[in-house]
Amino acid sequence: MIKVIQPGLYSNIQDYGRFGYRNIGVPYSGFMDQESARTANKIVGNDENESLIEITLMGPTLLFNADYILSITGADFSSSINNDKVDMYKPIHVKLGDTLKINHSKYGARCYLAISGGIDVKSILGSKSSFKGITSSYFLKKGDEIKIINNNKPNFSFDCKSVFKIDSVLYVSKGPEFCMLKKDSLDMLFNKKFTIGVNNRMGYNFNEKLQVGLKSIISSPVLPGTIQLTPSGNIIVLHRDCQTSGGYNRILQLNEKSLNNLSQLKNGDKIKFKLIN
Amino acid sequence: MKYFIYNANSILISSDSEINSDLIQVLSSLKSKIEIDYKEYLIDTVQSINSLLVVFDCNKISVDDFYIKVKSIKTGITKNKLKSKIWEIPVCYDTFYASDLEEFSKSKNISKEEVIQIHKSKVYDIMSMGFLPGFMYLGNTENRLHCERKLRPSLNVKKGSIGLALNQTCIYPQDSPGGWHIIGSSPLKFFDLKNELPCFASPGDKIKFIEISKSKYESIKKRTL
Numbered sequence A: 001m002i003k004v005i006q007p008g009l010y011s012n013i014q015d016y017g018r019f020g021y022r023n024i025g026v027p028y029s030g031f032m033d034q035e036s037a038r039t040a041n042k043i044v045g046n047d048e049n050e051s052l053i054e055i056t057l058m059g060p061t062l063l064f065n066a067d068y069i070l071s072i073t074g075a076d077f078s079s080s081i082n083n084d085k086v087d088m089y090k091p092i093h094v095k096l097g098d099t100l101k102i103n104h105s106k107y108g109a110r111c112y113l114a115i116s117g118g119i120d121v122k123s124i125l126g127s128k129s130s131f132k133g134i135t136s137s138y139f140l141k142k143g144d145e146i147k148i149i150n151n152n153k154p155n156f157s158f159d160c161k162s163v164f165k166i167d168s169v170l171y172v173s174k175g176p177e178f179c180m181l182k183k184d185s186l187d188m189l190f191n192k193k194f195t196i197g198v199n200n201r202m203g204y205n206f207n208e209k210l211q212v213g214l215k216s217i218i219s220s221p222v223l224p225g226t227i228q229l230t231p232s233g234n235i236i237v238l239h240r241d242c243q244t245s246g247g248y249n250r251i252l253q254l255n256e257k258s259l260n261n262l263s264q265l266k267n268g269d270k271i272k273f274k275l276i277n
Numbered sequence B: 001m002k003y004f005i006y007n008a009n010s011i012l013i014s015s016d017s018e019i020n021s022d023l024i025q026v027l028s029s030l031k032s033k034i035e036i037d038y039k040e041y042l043i044d045t046v047q048s049i050n051s052l053l054v055v056f057d058c059n060k061i062s063v064d065d066f067y068i069k070v071k072s073i074k075t076g077i078t079k080n081k082l083k084s085k086i087w088e089i090p091v092c093y094d095t096f097y098a099s100d101l102e103e104f105s106k107s108k109n110i111s112k113e114e115v116i117q118i119h120k121s122k123v124y125d126i127m128s129m130g131f132l133p134g135f136m137y138l139g140n141t142e143n144r145l146h147c148e149r150k151l152r153p154s155l156n157v158k159k160g161s162i163g164l165a166l167n168q169t170c171i172y173p174q175d176s177p178g179g180w181h182i183i184g185s186s187p188l189k190f191f192d193l194k195n196e197l198p199c200f201a202s203p204g205d206k207i208k209f210i211e212i213s214k215s216k217y218e219s220i221k222k223r224t225l
Helices: A034-043 A183-191 A256-262 B021-037 B063-071 B101-108 B112-120 B214-224
Strands: A002-006 A010-014 A052-056 A061-064 A068-074 A092-094 A099-101 A110-115 A169-174 A194-199 A203-209 A226-229 A234-238 A249-254 A270-275 B002-007 B010-014 B042-047 B051-056 B086-091 B123-129 B136-139 B154-157 B161-165 B168-171 B176-178 B181-185 B206-211
Touching: A034 A052, A034 A068, A034 A110, A034 A256, A169 A256, A183 A270, A249 A256, B002 B063, B010 B063, B021 B042, B021 B051, B021 B123, B051 B063, B086 B214, B101 B112, B101 B181, B112 B181, B112 B206
Parallel strands: A169 A270, B086 B206
Antiparallel strands: A002 A061, A010 A052, A052 A110, A061 A099, A068 A092, A068 A110, A169 A249, A194 A203, A194 A270, A203 A234, A226 A234, A226 A249, B002 B010, B010 B051, B042 B051, B123 B136, B123 B206, B136 B168, B154 B176, B161 B168, B161 B181
């Protein structure tokens, strides 16, 4: 069992996600940065889609009530165990009574804490991913006790060569309403930099605006990575917790790699969009 | 039908034709065919008002190959139309639950009784689900019930509430903020995680509202707890 001494800004349990229920309005959820999360799982011998703890901007302080093997991947939050700095992207052995403090990130927005065995919470509609309205709890709170599954067959043969890097270019393809963009918008989209604004697991806003006055469409399916343009000219990139349909024009679609990358960008960071086939 | 490669693992099928019950049946029939014929590749299908998104496993088949497969399916209404389920949903229109009925009827200059009569006399298509897990968009309502969303959304619309907005009516599956005009409430559970299928209905099915009294509402509510 792991006790939450301090929960951090927004730490929550995620696995690969909840698939097959989108038709009745259930979002996918799941790891924001799938690449980092899967690596964390592989390092501790878990299935790559196993549940773990996703940590956002400011990390938690956790007390271990048993011996565990952990790994931390993604952004560097300068973490320490009993005040000794720990390495990322390597198995970490902790003992009963140890305290892990995950601080805050200077480069990147999210890190992933995997525990060998995975997290022992109820799977709902095929997933342990936290989501308001589906799971009873959807972020860690002070005093929470996290149960861990006993790992009978750990496989630590994974040789991790990952290097954490953030790209300031987001790769996109044309969305269904791409043709609604005027020349000015196109010029701006693919030549200017955009600044990340308010963001969360549902979506990312940008500070710059494109053309104003585009009429809404009939509510239509959307996916994580869908880039919408609102009638007031705002751009929204939908992310893992996004709703299943929306009425804004779907101008672009972010690819999977860039979706992972976006989840490591912070408010104020600048990016460019690049159109690919 | 238009076919569009939405991303590396999904294809969007959409139609420009008039939105009506037939189009919804064409889409749900296409959806069922894909679910049967290409089950091994499927991750999800999402049916909305005039389109269908098909999400597949790109580790099992390339997007180009899947595009060809999906495009080769003949579209049209099949015998599936006969099988379209109609769900009878009990609704109490008492103003105790129908917080906006009074105001709505005044703004439309139609009596409350008439609003209720118009609302319950039509069988609605479930055009899509979204916004909240299990939230049903039902259409189309009769012209006299068409309206904009409320200027100020309610912060706490109760679970089971029946709303009106634009040319649609809806059911709230859980407590939520919302901008639809609430004209009634159903005592049923519309999204129950205790069931393998949390939602009994799905897009393409039909809904018929049956008016019930306040006491009947309370007795059903007790049983469904």
